[in-house]
Amino acid sequence: MMEITQHDAEFGQLVESCMKSRAFDVELYTKHDVKRGLRDSNGNGVVTGLTEISDVVGSKIVDGKKVPTDGNLYYQGYNVSELIQGSRDSFYGFEEVTYLLLFGSLPTKSQLKSFIGILADLSELSGDFICDVIMKAPSANIMNSMMKSILNLYSYDGNPDDISVSNVLRQSLQMIAKTPLIAAYSYQAYGHFRLDQNMIIRNPRKDYSTAQNLLYMLRSDGIFTDLEAKVLDVALILHAEHGGGNNSTFTTHVVTSSGTDTYSAIVAGIASLKGPRHGGANLKVQKMFQNIKENVSDWTNVDEVRAYLTRILDKDAFDKSGLVYGMGHAVYTDSDPRAVILKRYAKSLSEEKGLQKEFALYELVEQTAGAIIAQKRHLVKPVCANVDFYSGFVYTMLGIPEELFTPIFAIARTSGWCAHRLEELVNKGKIIRPAYKYVGTHCDYVEMDERTGEEQ
Structure with a gap:
């Protein structure tokens, strides 16, 4: 494949121009009431269709209010x-x-x-x-x-x-x-x-x-x-x-x-x-646990595990993202049913493989991380483990390559x-065509010899 190393300086300018021309004030999303990511201000998905295939339930309505529940x-x-x-x-x-x-x-x-x-x-x-x-x-x-x-x-x-x-x-x-x-x-x-x-x-x-x-x-x-x-x-x-x-x-x-x-x-x-924001999360969980095991001397020590998770959340450890991977879900609150089920099978498999110590560490992180995340992020709803939390561990025990x-x-x-x-x-639906609101400005055409390059 041809490289563009001979044009590094020119390409750098193109990158700078691209970033400058494509960026706009994100506050415009709020001004124009745009549901960024197709989510409302509470993080709920905007309804864009109907289905009978599956239903994801993470809360229930009590006295007219939505409250967390087991998923x-x-x-x-x-x-x-x-x-x-x-x-x-x-x-x-x-x-x-x-x-x-x-x-x-x-x-x-x-x-x-x-x-x-x-x-x-x-x-x-x-x-x-x-x-x-x-x-x-x-x-x-x-x-x-x-x-x-x-x-x-x-x-x-x-x-x-x-x-x-x-x-x-x-x-x-x-x-x-x-x-x-x-x-x-x-x-x-x-x-x-x-x-x-x-x-x-x-x-x-x-x-x-x-x-x-x-x-x-x-x-x-x-x-x-x-x-x-x-x-x-x-x-x-x-x-x-x-x-x-x-x-x-x-x-x-x-x-x-x-x-x-x-x-x-x-x-x-x-x-x-x-x-990686969708299907690659379980690999991130595995890498995070490898990091935890390398930096926590006693996997059974609650205080030591909590201290290291706090460092991860403070962007002082692991990949400095401030995320405990495998924790939290857009819909599920008290629990992710997939994680609950997979955890049970992970426990059985860890016993067959002699990896009870590793499973206990996963369980301890799950029990500890949710409370720390909720406290540091000032969250109202609970934070539960999602399916990615245990799936990578399961695949590793099965000898399945990370790839x-x-x-x-x-x-x-x-x-x-x-x-x-x-x-x-x-159901012969219409072509799905959501709208984007234009927030740029209209310009008059400029002849080639009159351009200063500032438009880029």
């Missing part, structure tokens, strides 16, 4: 905690939830068996695709590799631009079935060509669930325990969907409303999820994105 997450009206409890003896909970998200009802035993069979048959990638797309120019960021590969699936589809419900459902099922393979193979290519590791391209087993196959394809020996597979299955369920207002799902709605193809719509969702933390999120959320894309198409 609940519903998929098609079913509480996710009950869905996980109902699938406790199965490794196919994620597949069952995917069926529910796509079709609006829980499958019967025969319907689930048929659905699993369809996904198993679609869980394949040709040798040519693996060699010509995945193995060429592997990226250090697997999310980019996934986007590249999914866009290339367009070229292998005989009818890629048809946005009829039947065709989009076909494409959606293929995407849900193939994204685990794309992520696993992309990491194998990255590990081989960038890290000098052995590359193992293992075909998925048709008798394995998505969670089982991920572990099977990623591990050199393909061996895993039942608890490991079940914990990953639960993690996939919890990440499959989270309402229409999260950044990546809203992105999917927006691009779908334009009439674009399925591959482009899903790639748009992945591009959004890749952002795949966010891709696993994308694998799970593909089910939700596809459900929302179908909902947008079935």
